[in-house]
Amino acid sequence: MRVGRSSLLAVIAIPAGLLIGLSLGAMGGGGSILTVPALVYLLHQRPHAATTASLLIVGITALAGMAAHWGAGRVRAVQGITFGVLGVAGAYAGSRLSASIRPALLLTLFAGLMLVAAAAMLRRRRHAAGEPAPAPAAEASRAVPPAAGPDPGAVTALAARTRAATLDRPAPAAPQPRPAGAARGRRSGAAAVRRALKVAAAATGVGLLTGFFGVGGGFVIVPALVLALGFDMPIAVGTSLLVISVNSAAALVARLGEGAALDWPLIGVFTVAALAGALGGNRVASRVSASRLTAAFTALLIAVAAYTLSRSLPALL
Numbered sequence: 001m002r003v004g005r006s007s008l009l010a011v012i013a014i015p016a017g018l019l020i021g022l023s024l025g026a027m028g029g030g031g032s033i034l035t036v037p038a039l040v041y042l043l044h045q046r047p048h049a050a051t052t053a054s055l056l057i058v059g060i061t062a063l064a065g066m067a068a069h070w071g072a073g074r075v076r077a078v079q080g081i082t083f084g085v086l087g088v089a090g091a092y093a094g095s096r097l098s099a100s101i102r103p104a105l106l107l108t109l110f111a112g113l114m115l116v117a118a119a120a121m122l123r124r125r126r127h128a129a130g131e132p133a134p135a136p137a138a139e140a141s142r143a144v145p146p147a148a149g150p151d152p153g154a155v156t157a158l159a160a161r162t163r164a165a166t167l168d169r170p171a172p173a174a175p176q177p178r179p180a181g182a183a184r185g186r187r188s189g190a191a192a193v194r195r196a197l198k199v200a201a202a203a204t205g206v207g208l209l210t211g212f213f214g215v216g217g218g219f220v221i222v223p224a225l226v227l228a229l230g231f232d233m234p235i236a237v238g239t240s241l242l243v244i245s246v247n248s249a250a251a252l253v254a255r256l257g258e259g260a261a262l263d264w265p266l267i268g269v270f271t272v273a274a275l276a277g278a279l280g281g282n283r284v285a286s287r288v289s290a291s292r293l294t295a296a297f298t299a300l301l302i303a304v305a306a307y308t309l310s311r312s313l314p315a316l317l
Contacts, residue, residue, distance in 0.1 A: 006265070009043050013270040016042055021061050021277025022284060023297055032058040032216035032244070033117055035274075036110060037304050041311070043266060047103040051214030052255040053262050057271045058216045059248030062241040065278035069238030079229055080239040083221075084246025086200050087207025091247050094211025095254035104315035107308055110213055114305035117219040121298045124223070199228045206243065211251040216244035 016038040023034070035057055039050035069075050098106065202224035206217040218240045225236040225243075284293070 009266055010269045012042050013266060014273045017057070017270040017273025018277040020057075021065070021274035021279075022281050023277075032062070032218065033114055033213075033301065034304060036214055037114075037308055039270075040107065041307070043270070045263065045266075047106050048099065049262060051098060051106070051212075052252070053267050053270075054214035055210070055248045055252040055255060056262075056267060057274055058214070059245050059252060060271055061274040061278045062216055062244040062248065064275050065281060066238060066241035066245065068279065068281075069234075069241060072238070074234045074238030075242055076229075076231070076235060076239045077242065079225075079231075080242035081246060083199065083203045083206075083225070083239075084243045084250075086203035087205075087210070087243070087247050088250040090204040090207025090209075091211035091251040092207075092254045094208040094213075095251045096211075098212045098214075102316075104312045106213075107312035108316060111305045111308040111312065113209070113213055113215070114301050114308070118298045118301040118305070120219045120223070121294050121301070124294065195228060199224075202228055203243075207247050207250070210244075210247040211254065214251070216240075216248065218244060 016034075020032065020034050020038065032054070035054040036047070036050045039045040039053055040047055045053065066075060101109075202220070206220050206224070209215060209217045209220065221240040221243050222233070222236045225231045225239055226233065231239065
């Protein structure tokens, strides 16, 4: 009977892992937030064990998804590793804090996190839909007619008069340094300090989320990389997977040091399925519009959050 139950759970783990890996590979995050509900409600894992197992699954899957983005040149290794290392302290603190939270409260907070992620993805979708499409180069060239060529004789006469006037004119004085340059340098230095503080704060916050909930935090990392470091969206997506890997590894080390008990065969099946989904994520992203992907996944997040609240809130009352 036990063997039959284990086999059934393994069968359920395959489509769940595929879906999560697919989202992680296609959108650089978001899918990992479904790992904990899938482990708790589909595979009947305890909440604290589920958040620990999620770190392992998400970290390995993100690393595999990053490989495809790396080959396409969409990963900034130095910035990604720096962002991840800055979040290690937050990941450790989040892991220790999570162990002291009641399971029902942990799941309730997790449902709130899913709703926040859904709102962030909706905002990103609206922002992308509002961006104007660039005009094609061919249309731009047709819109501006070419200028007529100058008369060769007029050019020769003008050049002669210009040379004569230049020989009679005194040499210009050497430009003096502007005193405002120092002020501009100070302003630039202050802006760099503010930018570094924003990056450190964002990285610490992401690490805290990763350690506490066992999620990758891609829905926070991608906007942070775009706003704080000026990355465009494809590079932010690829680099976010590197950050997720670093944060997940740090939080997992803290969890395993506390002696967390895990169902390793079940986690192995789930991880392999998630890896397969992550490797196919790029193909799906190239064939399906990002707007449709985001809309479908957002609806799924809201539905799972509502189900999680319906199960966890009564236990708190």
